[in-house]
Amino acid sequence: MPELPEVETVVRELNDEICGDSITSVEIFRSNPIVQGDLEAFQNQLIGRSFKSVPRRAKYIVFHLIPSGHMVAHLRMTGKFIVCGSIDVPNKYHRVWFHLNSGKMMIFDDVRCFGTLEFYKKLSDSKALNKLGIEPFSENLTVNYFKSKVASSKREIKSILLDQQIIAGLGNIYVSEILFHSRISPIRITETISQKEWAEIIKYTKSVLKDAIENNGTTISDFRRVDDKTGKFQQFLQVYDKKDQPCTNCGILIQRIIQHQRSTFFCPECQH
DNA sequence: AGCGGAACCTGTCGGC
DNA sequence: TGCCGACAGGTTCCGC
Numbered sequence: 001m002p003e004l005p006e007v008e009t010v011v012r013e014l015n016d017e018i019c020g021d022s023i024t025s026v027e028i029f030r031s032n033p034i035v036q037g038d039l040e041a042f043q044n045q046l047i048g049r050s051f052k053s054v055p056r057r058a059k060y061i062v063f064h065l066i067p068s069g070h071m072v073a074h075l076r077m078t079g080k081f082i083v084c085g086s087i088d089v090p091n092k093y094h095r096v097w098f099h100l101n102s103g104k105m106m107i108f109d110d111v112r113c114f115g116t117l118e119f120y121k122k123l124s125d126s127k128a129l130n131k132l133g134i135e136p137f138s139e140n141l142t143v144n145y146f147k148s149k150v151a152s153s154k155r156e157i158k159s160i161l162l163d164q165q166i167i168a169g170l171g172n173i174y175v176s177e178i179l180f181h182s183r184i185s186p187i188r189i190t191e192t193i194s195q196k197e198w199a200e201i202i203k204y205t206k207s208v209l210k211d212a213i214e215n216n217g218t219t220i221s222d223f224r225r226v227d228d229k230t231g232k233f234q235q236f237l238q239v240y241d242k243k244d245q246p247c248t249n250c251g252i253l254i255q256r257i258i259q260h261q262r263s264t265f266f267c268p269e270c271q272h
Numbered sequence: 273a274g275c276g277g278a279a280c281c282t283g284t285c286g287g288c
Numbered sequence: 289t290g291c292c293g294a295c296a297g298g299t300t301c302c303g304c
Binding site: 078114116171172173240 | 295296297298
């Protein structure tokens with residue numbers, strides 16, 4: 001589920017579903033390592049607070065609460081939020097249940113238990129959020145921003161685009177896609193990227209994410225149905241998970257390589 | 273300071 | 289059928 005477009009979709013749905021509702025109780029079925037620290041404190045800080053708004057910051061979900069407080073969630077690889085009517089029995093992967101005043105429940109579900117839930121009285125206390133670079137849709141994402149940050153970097157461009165401290169929100173799937181559209185090889189050393197190429201990267205970062213958000217909006221708009229990997233979302237990908245399939249542009253077979261222990265997919269003919 | 277690699281968990285899939 | 293290794297959309301921490 002979780003790259004920026006999916007998180008954006010979830011956040012939009014959560015805003016519709018839970019804003020104005022308040023938390024009456026919190027049941028934790030498995031905390032480690034999802035909820036850090038004192039579980040009772042975590043529960044007590046949430047109980048009685050209501051949801052004011054649920055924005056996204058990079059791939060983090062921020063629940064702004066009243067009276068003032070903030071729950072920061074990260075879905076990592078397999079986390080999900082599900083909003084549903086009251087049920088009695090948790091399924092195998094339900095980790096936390098939030099019972100709401102309306103009678104609904106918000107469920108945090110996570111197969112691999114990589115996801116995180118944290119409560120902050122002051123949002124500025126979140127080290128993770130403080131470290132993040134700028135948003136992909138930010139006006140401040142310019143050629144000059146990249147040049148000032150990484151122009152002389154010897155790292156591969158894929159590594160730069162995945163670096164959340166530089167640009168926050170891109171994940172493994174979309175970096176492959178963005179570089180394909182930009183016609184730039186994922187192994188290019190960053191300092192060799194020209195002004196014109198940076199402009200392409202910025203352009204396609206925005207357009208690929210925008211298309212994906214629109215796409216996911218239709219595929220998983222009803223996120224209470226637990227289906228992540230279906231429909232238009234898959235069709236929209238040009239290179240990710242397409243090893244040995246013909247490039248949609250030139251017909252040469254897409255290659256898969258490993259960079260920093262993660263798969264990268266690219267067209268050796270179109271991307272330089 | 274900045275980088276690459278291991279670690280955190282559990283499940284699925286393909287090959288033998 | 290069963291076992292085993294490779295792999296999965298992310299981040300943090302540790303050592304060099």
